[in-house]
Amino acid sequence: MAESVNDSDAESRISFGDYVVLKRGDVFKSVQVENKKKVIFEKQWFFLDNAVGQLFGTRFEIEAGGSLKLKAAKHSGDSLDSKEAGQDNRHILDDGKSQKLTRDDIETLKEQGLKGQEIVQQLIDNSTTFKDKTEFAQEKYIKKKKKKYESDITILKPSTRLLAMMYHGREPGKICHLRYDTLAQILTLGNIHAGSKILVFETCAGLVLGSVMERMGGFGSVIQMYPGGGPTRAGMESFGFPSHFHETLHEFPLCKVNALLAGTLDLSEKDADGNGRSESSQETSGVSEERSSEPQSMEVSVDPQEEMRRVERERLREQKAQEKKVKMEEKRKKLASAAALLEGRNADGLVIASRFHPCPVLMGLLKFIAPSRPFVVYCQYREPLIECYTKLREQGGAISLRLTDSWLRHYQVLPNRTHPVLLMSGGGGYLLSGTTVAADAAKTRNQHKSEEPVAKRLKLDEISSA
Amino acid sequence: MSFAEYSEIIQEGDVVIIFLGHESMMPIKVQSGAQTQTRYGAIRHSSDLIGQRFGSKVTCSKGGWVYVLHPTPELWTVNLPHRTQILYTTDIANITLMLELKPGSVVCESGTGSGSLSHSIIRTIAPTGHLHTVEFHAQRAEKAMQEFKEHKVSHLVTVRNQDVCKDGFGITGIADAVFLDIPSPWEAITHAKSAMKRKGGRLCSFSPCIEQVQRTCEALLDHGFEEICTLEVLLRVHDVRAINLPLPDFGPEEGSADSSQMASDVSQEVAPNTGNTSVICRTATPPREMAGHTGYLTFATKPQCE
Numbered sequence: 115m116a117e118s119v120n121d122s123d124a125e126s127r128i129s130f131g132d133y134v135v136l137k138r139g140d141v142f143k144s145v146q147v148e149n150k151k152k153v154i155f156e157k158q159w160f161f162l163d164n165a166v167g168q169l170f171g172t173r174f175e176i177e178a179g180g181s182l183k184l185k186a187a188k189h190s191g192d193s194l195d196s197k198e199a200g201q202d203n204r205h206i207l208d209d210g211k212s213q214k215l216t217r218d219d220i221e222t223l224k225e226q227g228l229k230g231q232e233i234v235q236q237l238i239d240n241s242t243t244f245k246d247k248t249e250f251a252q253e254k255y256i257k258k259k260k261k262k263y264e265s266d267i268t269i270l271k272p273s274t275r276l277l278a279m280m281y282h283g284r285e286p287g288k289i290c291h292l293r294y295d296t297l298a299q300i301l302t303l304g305n306i307h308a309g310s311k312i313l314v315f316e317t318c319a320g321l322v323l324g325s326v327m328e329r330m331g332g333f334g335s336v337i338q339m340y341p342g343g344g345p346t347r348a349g350m351e352s353f354g355f356p357s358h359f360h361e362t363l364h365e366f367p368l369c370k371v372n373a374l375l376a377g378t379l380d381l382s383e384k385d386a387d388g389n390g391r392s393e394s395s396q397e398t399s400g401v402s403e404e405r406s407s408e409p410q411s412m413e414v415s416v417d418p419q420e421e422m423r424r425v426e427r428e429r430l431r432e433q434k435a436q437e438k439k440v441k442m443e444e445k446r447k448k449l450a451s452a453a454a455l456l457e458g459r460n461a462d463g464l465v466i467a468s469r470f471h472p473c474p475v476l477m478g479l480l481k482f483i484a485p486s487r488p489f490v491v492y493c494q495y496r497e498p499l500i501e502c503y504t505k506l507r508e509q510g511g512a513i514s515l516r517l518t519d520s521w522l523r524h525y526q527v528l529p530n531r532t533h534p535v536l537l538m539s540g541g542g543g544y545l546l547s548g549t550t551v552a553a554d555a556a557k558t559r560n561q562h563k564s565e566e567p568v569a570k571r572l573k574l575d576e577i578s579s580a
Numbered sequence: 581m582s583f584a585e586y587s588e589i590i591q592e593g594d595v596v597i598i599f600l601g602h603e604s605m606m607p608i609k610v611q612s613g614a615q616t617q618t619r620y621g622a623i624r625h626s627s628d629l630i631g632q633r634f635g636s637k638v639t640c641s642k643g644g645w646v647y648v649l650h651p652t653p654e655l656w657t658v659n660l661p662h663r664t665q666i667l668y669t670t671d672i673a674n675i676t677l678m679l680e681l682k683p684g685s686v687v688c689e690s691g692t693g694s695g696s697l698s699h700s701i702i703r704t705i706a707p708t709g710h711l712h713t714v715e716f717h718a719q720r721a722e723k724a725m726q727e728f729k730e731h732k733v734s735h736l737v738t739v740r741n742q743d744v745c746k747d748g749f750g751i752t753g754i755a756d757a758v759f760l761d762i763p764s765p766w767e768a769i770t771h772a773k774s775a776m777k778r779k780g781g782r783l784c785s786f787s788p789c790i791e792q793v794q795r796t797c798e799a800l801l802d803h804g805f806e807e808i809c810t811l812e813v814l815l816r817v818h819d820v821r822a823i824n825l826p827l828p829d830f831g832p833e834e835g836s837a838d839s840s841q842m843a844s845d846v847s848q849e850v851a852p853n854t855g856n857t858s859v860i861c862r863t864a865t866p867p868r869e870m871a872g873h874t875g876y877l878t879f880a881t882k883p884q885c886e
Contacts, residue, residue, distance in 0.1 A: 126779045171780050171884045273680045295674055295813050302673035305652045307703050308683040309585055329704065331683025462586050484588070485635025486650040496818070500864050503820045513599055513647060517818040517864050520670060525810040525876065527797040532790060544818075551599075551647045552636045 128165050128172075128269060133354030135276045137268040139261055142280035144272060144352040152180065158265055170271040178227055185266050200246040214240040230264030237263075250531060272353050274301075274325040281321055281349065282539075289318040289349075290469055290494045293542025295522045297322065300465060301329055303547040304490045308333035310462035311455065313479055315339040315368070317468040320349035322492075323363075326465060332359040337452055337461070339479060341368050341470065366452040371478055374453055381450045460484040467492035472546070473502045480511065483550050491546040499546040506548065515548040581634075582732035583651055583699055584706035590629050590648065595731060597655045598623070599647040607651070607659045609730065620644025651731070653700040663720050666696035667761065667786065670815040671874055676704055678879045679757040679782045683708055688751070688758045688775045690714035690744040690768065692724045697759065702733045711737040712751055712775075714744045744768050749775040760785040761875075765792065766799035773803050773882055780884045788875045796878055805880035812876055818864035826858040 128134060128147060136143045136155050143155050147162045160180040165172070174182040200206075215223075215237065223233050237259055238244050244252060270276060278294035286292075300322070306312060306329040314336055316322040323338055327350065330336060338345045345365050366374075373379040455461075461483045466475050472491045483489060489512070493499050499517055506512045520542060524535040581587050581594035590596060594610045600618060608616050614625045621642030623629065628638045634650040649655060654669050667675075675697070681687060685705045692698055692715035701711050715721040721741040728734040740750045745764060748771030749755070758772040758781070765785040772783055783805065785796050793810055800808050 169779060169884050171881075275678055275680050278677070294677065298673040298677035299670065299815075302669060302676060302700070303654060305654065305703070307584065308707055328682050331708070333683060333707065460588070484586075485633060486648075487586070487635070488652065488654070496864055500820050500862050503864075504862060515820075517820055519816050519818070521814045521816065523812045525793070525812070527793055527808070527810045527878070529794075529798070532794060549599075549649060550635060551649075552633065554637055 126170055126271075128168050128170060130166055133272050133352050134162075134165075134170070135270045135272050135280065135352075137270055137276075138265065140283070142276055142283065144277060144280060155267065156265070160267075162269075165269050168269070170269065173266050173268045175229075175266055182267075198245040199249040199252055202248065203246075203251070206243050206246055212241055212243040213237065214242065230260070230266075233263045234259045274328050274353075277321060277349065277352055278325065281319065285319075289321050290467065290492070291541070291543055292318055292322070292467060292492060292494075293520075293522065293539055295520050296492065296542040296545065297325060299518070299520060299545055299547075300467065300490045300492060301325060303488060303545070304463045304465050305488050306330065306463065306465075310334045311337070311460070312463045312465065313337050313339060313456075313461050313482055315341075315464075315466045315468055315475055315479060317341070317346065317470070318349065320345075320347040320351065322349075322465060322467045323347065324350035324353040324355075327355060327359055327363065328353060330362065332356070332362055334462075335362050335364060335455060337364045337366055337455055339366055339368050339371070341468075364452040364455060365448065366456060367449075368475075368478075370449075374456060375478075375481060379453055381446065381453060456482050462487050464489040465492075466490070469494075472498050473505055476502050476546075477505065477509070480550065485550050485552045487550050489548060489550065492543055493546075494543045496544045499544050502546050511550060511553040512548045513551050515546065517544065517546050519544045581650065583653060583656070584703050584733050584736065586650060588633055590632050590634060592630055593730075595651050596629065596634070597649040597651055597659060599649055605649075605655065605659050607656070618644075618646060620646060653696075653703045656699050656731075657696045660694055660696060662694050663723060664691075664693040666694045668696070668815075668871075668874065669700075670813055671786065671877065672697055672700045674811075674813050674877060675759060675784050675786070676700065678877070679759065679784050681705055681709075681757060685709045685756045686712070686754050686777075688712045688714070688749040688755045688772070690749065690760060691716065691762055692721060692739060693761065694720075695724045695727055697761070698724065698728075698737065699731070699733070701759075702728075702736045706733070706736050709736065712740065712749050712755070713737060714740045714742055714749055716741065716743045744771060747771075751775055753777060755781055757782045758784070763792070764795075766795040769796070769799040769803050769805075773805075776882050778885045780882045783880045783882060785878045786875045787878070788873070790876065793876045793878055800878070800880045804883065806883050807881040808878065809880070810876050810878045812873070814871065814873075816866050816870060818866055820862070820864045822860050822862050823865075824858050824860055829857075 130147055130149060132147045134145060134147055136145060138156050141156055145153055145162070147166065150161060150163060152159055153162060158176055160176045160182055162182065164182040165174065168184070173185040175185050177183050220233065223236060234256065238256070244255065247255065274297070275294070278297050281289045282293055304312070306326050308331045310330065311334055312326055312330070314323050314326055323336070327336055370379055459482050464479055464483050466472055466479070468475065472493050476491055480489065491499065491502060496517070503515055503517055506515060522542060523538050526533055526535055581591065590610060592610055592612050595607055596610055598606045598608055598616070598618065600606065600620070606618070610625050610629050612626045612630060616623045616625070618640055621640035621644055623638060623640055623646070629648060632638065632648065634648060636648060637645050638648055639645045657666065657669055657672070660666070681701060681704045683705060686709055687701050687705060689698060689701065689711060690713065692713040698711060698713055705711065713724070715724060718741050721739050725734070725739045728737050728739070742750065744762060745767040752774050754777060755775045756777060758775060760768055760772065762768060765787060787793050787796065797808055797810065
C-alpha cells in the first residue's frame with residue numbers, strides 16, 4: 115500500500131485567519147488568528163502573531179509585551195523536586211508563616227520577568243515546611259504552584275472534542291448544558307457519517323451543527339432548520355472548516371415548514387418579500403439591515419452642499435437596494451435548494467438539541483426523514499422527552515425508542531493515589547433516540563407486539579464481568 | 581446496502597436487521613429463494629425482502645409482522661455473533677469523539693475481537709480513511725475479514741493476524757488515532773507511538789481493571805504522551821410508563837370538597853375506573869439493574885515529534 119502521507123504540510127501549520135483553540139491546563143478558548151490582535155486568556159494578554167507558521171500542538175510561553183515564544187522542549191528543566199521528604203504531617207503546623215516570601219516579593223519577582231518555573235523554585239526554597247511534607251504532598255504543592263505561575267499555552271486545531279469541552283466548561287448555558295459525552299451519543303446514535311443527508315435543529319450556538327459537519331467531512335448534505343431570523347453558527351465557525359464544507363450546508367426556516375409540508379411554499383416570493391421590505395425583511399435577514407432607515411430622518415434644509423450630500427445618499431441607497439436585491443435573490447436560491455432537499459422526505463437522520471419544547475419540533479421534522487433512519491432528540495430536562503416518547507408511541511412511525519442519559523466520571527491516576535476525581539458533573543441532559551419506519555394505517559398498531567420485553571435473544575446483560 | 585452508506589431498497593446479498601419487537605432483533609443475509617423462520621412465521625426473501633424499501637413492514641407466514649431495518653454499526657453491535665466480549669455503543673460513542681475520528685482518519689485498533697467497534701470506526705472514517713486492525717487469534721481475524729466483506733466495507737479496513745505487543749500494527753507514521761482493547765495495553769504503547777503520525781495523534785485504551793489503567797498511564801507518561809485522562813461513562817436507560825398512585829382516604833371532611841376533588845389538585849389525571857381514587861402519572865424510571873461497569877477509558881495525546 116502506498117501509505118506515505120506527508121503530514122508536515124500546510125494544513126498542520128498555523129496561519130493568519132485560522133480558527134484555533136488555546137489551551138492552558140484544562141481551560142480552552144477558541145479564537146481566530148489575526149494580525150496584531152490582542153487576545154485575553156486566563157487573565158493574561160498576548161498576540162498570536164508569533165504562532166503563525168508553527169505547527170498545531172506547539173507550546174508557547176508568554177513574554178513581556180505579550181509576544182509568544184516557543185517553549186523549549188520539556189523534560190529538561192522539570193527537576194523541581196527536592197530530595198528530602200517527610201513521612202507524615204504530625205509536625206506540620208498551620209501558622210500561616212511557612213512561606214517566607216511575601217506577596218510583594220512575589221510581585222517583584224514577576225515584574226523582574228522571572229520565568230514561572232523559577233518563581234515556583236523560589237517558593238519552594240522559601241517554604242519552611244516543604245521538606246517536611248510527604249513526597250505526595252510536595253508533588254501536589256508543586257503542581258498547584260505550577261498551575262498558577264507557569265503559564266504555557268498550547269495552540270491546537272479545533273475539533274468537536276475540544277470545542278464541546280470548551281463550551282461545557284465556559285458557557286454551558288449557551289449549549290443547553292449539553293455535556294460532551296452526551297454529544298458523543300448524539301453523533302453515534304444518529305449514525306452521522308459521510309454521504310448522508312442530515313437535518314439539524316439546534317440552539318447550541320452551532321456546536322452541534324459543527325460536530326455533525328465534522329463527522330460528514332464535507333460529503334453529503336446538512337440542512338440546518340432554524341428558528342427566528344437566521345441560523346446561529348458561531349460554534350460551527352470555530353471549527354474552521356474548509357470552504358467546500360460550507361457548500362454542503364443548507365438552511366431552512368422553521369416558520370416555513372408548514373407551508374412546505376402543505377405544498378404552499380412560495381419560492382417566487384422574491385418580489386413579494388422585496389417590496390414590503392424594510393419591515394418584513396428586518397425579521398428575516400436582521401444583520402445587514404440596521405442602517406437603511408436612518409437617511410430619511412433629516413431632510414429639511416436645502417443648501418447646495420446638503421443637496422450634494424442628498425444625491426450622494428440617494429446613490430448609496432440605490433446601490434444598497436441593488437445589493438439587497440442580489441442578496442434577496444441569493445437567499446431565495448438558498449431557500450429553494452433547501453426546500454428541494456427536504457421535499458423528497460428522504461433525509462437520513464434528524465438531530466434536535468434546542469431550548470424549545472422538543473415535542474412539536476420532533477413531530478414536525480420527522481416527516482422529512484426516510485424510513486429506517488435514526489433520530490436523536492436532546493433535552494436538558496427529562497419530562498419533555500417523556501411526552502415525545504408517549505406521542506410517538508401513539509402516532510407510530512418510530513421504533514426502538516429509548517430515553518437515556520449518561521453518567522461521566524473522571525479519574526485521577528497516579529502511583530498510589532488513584533481515585534475518582536472529587537468533582538463530577540451532575541447531569542449532561544437526556545436523549546430520546548429511535549428509528550423511523552414506514553408509517554402504516556395506524557390500526558394494527560399496539561396489537562401483538564406491545565411493549566413487553568421478549569426473553570428470547572435478549573443479550574443485553576452480557577457485560578457481566580471479565 | 582453498506583455499513584458505511586445508506587440505500588433505499590433491499591437487494592440480494594444485503595444484511596438486514598429484522599425488528600421483531602421490543603429489544604428483539606435478528607440480522608439476516610438476504611438470498612433469493614431463502615427463508616428465515618421467526619416466531620411470527622417464515623419470511624421469504626425473494627418476495628418479502630428483495631425489492632422492498634428499508635423500514636417497511638413485512639407480514640410473515642403466520643400473519644404476524646416485522647420491520648426490516650437498514651443495518652447500522654449500532655444495530656450490528658446489539659445483534660452480532662459474539663466471539664469475544666464486545667464494546668457497546670455508549671463507550672464507542674465516547675471513544676469516537678475523544679479520538680477525534682472523522683472522514684479521512686487513519687486508525688489503528690487491536691484487538692479486532694468481534695468487530696463491534698471496528699464497524700463503528702469504519703462508518704465514521706469512510707470514504708477516505710482507513711482502519712488497520714490487528715487480531716492475534718487467527719480464526720477471529722479470518723471471521724472479521726469475512727464480515728467486512730459481507731458488509732461491503734472491506735476496502736476501508738486491513739486486518740492483520742499478529743501480536744500487537746510483539747509485532748505492532750504493521751504500519752508506521754500514518755495513524756491519526758490508536759485504540760487498544762487488549763489485556764496488557766502498556767506493552768503496546770511503543771508500537772502505538774510509532775504507528776502514529778509525526779505531527780501527533782490521539783490514543784485510547786480500554787481496560788476493565790484499575791491496575792491495568794495504572795500501568796498503562798505510567799507507560800504513556802514514560803513515552804511522552806500528554807493530556808492523559810481516564811474516564812468512565814455509563815448509560816442509564818429510562819423506562820417510560822404510566823404509574824398509578826392511590827390516594828389515601830382521610831375520611832369525609834367537614835363542609836369541604838371530597839377526596840376526589842383533592843386528587844385533581846394533586847395531578848392531571850384521575851383513574852376513573854376504580855372505586856378507590858388514584859392518580860396516574862407518566863414517568864421514566866431507571867431500570868432495576870443496569871450495567872455498572874464496562875471499562876475505564878484512558879485517553880492521551882501523542883505530541884508532535886521535534
